Amino acid sequence: MSSNDNEVWGSPEAGTRKGSGMENVIEVQGLAKSFGHREALRGIDFEIPRGSVFGVIGPNGAGKTTAMRCLLDIIRPTAGQVRVLGTDPRRAGPAIRRRIGYLPGELALERRITGRRMMAHFAAISGPVAPGRIEELASRLGLELDRQSRKLSKGNKQKLGLVQAFMHDPELLILDEPTSGLDPLMQREFLGMVEDARGRGQTLFLSSHMIGEIEQAADRVAILRDGLIVRTATVEELRAGARRRLRVVAATDPETLAGALEPLPGLELLDTKRLGEGAGALEARFAGEVGALLHALAGVEVLDLVLEEPDLEEAVLELYGSPPGNGRHRAGEPRP
Incomplete structure (x- = not known):
């Protein structure tokens, strides 16, 4: 050198x-x-x-x-x-x-x-x-x-x-x-x-x-x-401070599903879809508490829920x- x-x-x-x-x-x-x-x-x-x-x-x-x-x-x-x-x-x-x-x-x-x-x-x-x-x-x-x-x-x-x-x-x-x-x-x-x-x-x-x-x-x-x-x-x-990718499929229309989740702190709504009659899907980024998410979904018939591990690269x-x-x-x- x-x-x-x-x-x-x-x-x-x-x-x-x-x-x-x-x-x-x-x-x-x-x-x-x-x-x-x-x-x-x-x-x-x-x-x-x-x-x-x-x-x-x-x-x-x-x-x-x-x-x-x-x-x-x-x-x-x-x-x-x-x-x-x-x-x-x-x-x-x-x-x-x-x-x-x-x-x-x-x-x-x-x-x-x-x-x-x-x-x-x-x-x-x-x-x-x-x-x-x-x-x-x-x-x-x-x-x-x-x-x-x-x-x-x-x-x-x-x-x-x-x-x-x-x-x-x-x-x-x-x-x-x-x-x-x-x-x-x-x-x-x-x-x-x-x-x-x-x-x-x-x-x-x-x-x-x-x-x-x-x-x-x-x-x-x-x-x-x-x-x-x-x-x-x-x-x-x-x-812990990173936002996770969230996907929810429920036996309800996407507007109702979005209305249940949008008030959550740390949630950024990305997309909603209608999945046939009486079903809807929602995609979002979520940086809040999992307990609060489950509480918000308590009145919704959830068919599928995916909450990914926090993406450190995205957070940085x-x-x-x-x-x-x-x-x-x-x-x-x-x-x-």
Whole structure:
């Protein structure tokens, strides 16, 4: 890798900071970054407890990569405070960088060197690597270490990046779009690596624009839009607030059926149909309580009812479209 964004990070010294009885590996307050007149980050707050997996998701240009680079002191914030592994990364020096595994979003590799030699070089930078660890990770990802990087596909280059990030078992992994270029089988293998790292007590900070990836990997998720955090929540909390697809078939006309359900809080009527004589169907989105739905249907002869699982992707896309918040709330607290 080259310098700046493509520098390798990775083990000892410096302490951790404890706040409010919870040990946080990353603490960010009012983080802002401008490039000329463009505000990439507009004052965001979040905390990542030790041993957790924190995901940030947002469309391209939302500020995900900028936030990660600020944490690693690749670029300097315009405003705000950052603490990583208990210290300010601007003054921490190489020692703290050896405790971090970093996969940049744009991976630049030396073209005329084999993966094996490249990993040996990275190991000299990132700190002690257990014997056989590189080969273990390469085997898990189906990576040939003795091929020159210029002959590797984008997916295999991404595997090299993952090996160098994970190989020294760092306390903190910061992974920018980690499954870019990987096929579905390797994406699943990566999720297994995340779960193993979590089991060892490592902390992971992932960015992605793939909702399904973050849904499967993360304990908490920050939704980033236009340089601001729209919401931070657990995956379960996002699902709970998502609207479900509802379909009801009843032994009554669709107007009567719609009249019974339309007053329900959280219901958005999509369509009604007449199904022959004396029967009707209704389709809607529903974000309310199931008990309230059943109560509203108590006086209706229901022939069929389908209430789908909440669609997390739809919920997140709705947040992308909602007015941005000020981003100044703790990762563990609900928004006002």
